[in-house]
Amino acid sequence: MGRRILVSLLLILWCVPLTEASPNRRRRPVRPPPQLVWHVEDAQGTVISSQRGEEPINPASVVKVATSLWALEKLGPQLSLETRFFARGGVDWQRGKVRGDLVVQGSGDPDFQVENALLVAKALNDMGIKEVHGAVVVNDRFWMGWENGSAGTEPDPVKRGLLMATRLRQALDRHRWNGVIARVWRELAQRRGWPEKVPPSVRVSGGVGAD
Structure with missing residues (x-):
């Protein structure tokens, strides 16, 4: 009985006509391969090699090479940019709280x-600080994150500062974390050998400000 059912099923499948591809089906256009563009000069300005060198293009990440060269020549390899943190109003060490x-x-x-902010939160936790009673206040030379643009086009320095302070407060206080910050913490903890289930956090009771 089982063999008859199997044979009948095979006959049914054999009789089902196959659908032919429509001759009018549109084909996706094949894009031509990108053409390379380069322009090389020596220190005296003599062109060594150039292909479409006069054509304006978006340099994308290659522009980092020129930016890095300028920074090394103008600022020097020993330059250090510091970001300092202060407690306005003092610290209640017994409660682990910044009063202001x-x-x-x-x-x-x-x-x-974000990773730098997490390191700051961990350093504060190691000092015994778990909470900020006041706000997170930044100056106009503090920048955090470049996603969605650097906010450098924002003409109002106060609005720009408030945006930077908001980003920092979110990263410091794990109760405000989003999925991106949580992922950055997991990756950081794995690299440093820290327990992932003990994330650093500084609860910020106040808002944000810009000096």
Whole structure:
């Protein structure tokens, strides 16, 4: 009985006509491969090699090479950009609380990211500080994050500062974390050998401010 059912099923499948591809089906256009563009000069300005060198293009990440060269020549390899943190109003060490604001004085560091904020939170926790009773206040030379633009086009320095302070407060206080910050913490903890289930956190009771 089982063999008859199997044979019947095979016959049914054999009789089902296959659907042919429509001759009018549109084909996706094949994009031509990108053409390389380069322009090389020596120190005296003599062109060594050039292909479409006069054509304006978006240099994308390659522009970092020129930026890095300028920074090394103008600022030097020993330059250090410091970001300092101060407790306005003093610290209640018994309760592990900053009585007033957490004041941040940046010096123009363009690469202060979420990971740096997590390291600050851990350093504060190691000192015994778990809470800021006031606000997070930053100066106009503190920058955090470059996602969605650097906010450098914002003409109002107060609005720009409030945005930077908001980003920092969110990263310091794990109760405000989003998925991105949580992922950065997991990756950081794995690299440093820290327990992932004990994230650093400084609860910020107040808001944000810009000096």
